[in-house]
Amino acid sequence: MKAAKFKYVAPRSLEEALGHLGSDPDAKVLSGGQSLMPLLAMRLAAPSVLVDLQHVPGLNAIEDIDNAVRIGARVTHRAVEHSELVARRVPILSLAARHIAHPQIRSRGTFGGSTAHADPSGEWPTVLLAVGATMHLQGAAGRRDVHADDFFVGPFTSSMEPAEILTQVSVPATWDRWSFQEAAVKAGDYGLALVAAVASVENDTITDARVSVGAAVGSVTRLREVEQLLIGAAPDLNTAERAARVATDSVKPISDIHGSSDYRRNLVGSLVKRAIVELKNGA
């Protein structure tokens, strides 16, 4: 299938890109195109103008800043997967990257594109919600920062304005333990259920934790009941088993041709258990 007609522009600066978005309400950002191009081909999206970010400077870096790793919106999945800095400081991203599609998609698809797309089955949205990342947005009026809790507001919906551009994401590197779990029918497929869990641990007690679930639910969601159970508990098998039961009882899974809600409920329980066991072992 072929896309409907649109115009294309590849601005050389962020200001210019924002100008194009601001002057036409139907203009859209084009990053890696790995989600947008299929939507265009199937004519599920029909923007008037595509504003390609590939020549916009300042969006391609992975930087170590104080307590976080800041990743530019144009950094590819593949670059995250192979980054030594990411592996050392925020290893949950390296673990999750391998689950995103195939090498042919990872070489083009971008961190910012996936985050902005807010796909409920997306590895990045699930992980960014768990770690409590901060999205850096630029609009004509200026910059603003949005915490992941306020960013992913629904299926394929973020709290970004149409004329804003996601420039970077800051991923906190302060968690002690990390785990990413995914159940998919085959390697590279979108998962049936994803679970990301992070924790701070002192003297064998979990002092803080965040757990999120993707794919099995309508939009990426924190499992707050599980988090409450974890905080103050020891990171051990008993805690993992209790967490799995709470997850199974509290998650509200979707049902579709890929899996019934009961099946996904049990998957989420199993993945939460595996995740907490991994926290126990340290990652």
Place this chain on the structure above:
Amino acid sequence: MSATPQERLEVSISINGRRYKAPVEARKTLADFIREDAHLTGTKLGCEHGVCGSCTVLIDDAPARSCLTLAAQADGHRVRTVESLTEGQELNGLQRAFREQHGLQCGFCTAGFLMTATALLEENPTPTRDDIVETVSGSLCRCTGYQTIIAAIEQAAAEGAADTQKHDEQEGDVL
């Protein structure tokens, strides 16, 4: 200087070492540019929305779906297609391995598998079977059942036969 959005634009793409320049519609995919403007029909289109992998080419040496990239996005970049693997009638080692291991039947998917495998072997000349399986999982083949494709890539790796030769840029407008 600020550019204006265009519905038609002039692109210049290096394909297999030759520079192809043509005016194209903004919505034209790289796959259609390769087939219709550069007249290189080795690259096949199955699904046209990123699922089957038959359109895989190398963009700046990385494997990519040419149906999910606009010709306009590839402007100024280097592309390699299946035609780059061989000069004339002689098959390269990877292609020969596909033939010897029966890694193809109808052949529709083959160009995509060959380019995907080329990228893998250029990056990692000694892949494990798991690496190969992971890499080919991004492409669909309705004929072979995959085992023969995996065997072909294993054979090519064992023979160190990947064509890692990158063509030198030749200048000159073809279109």
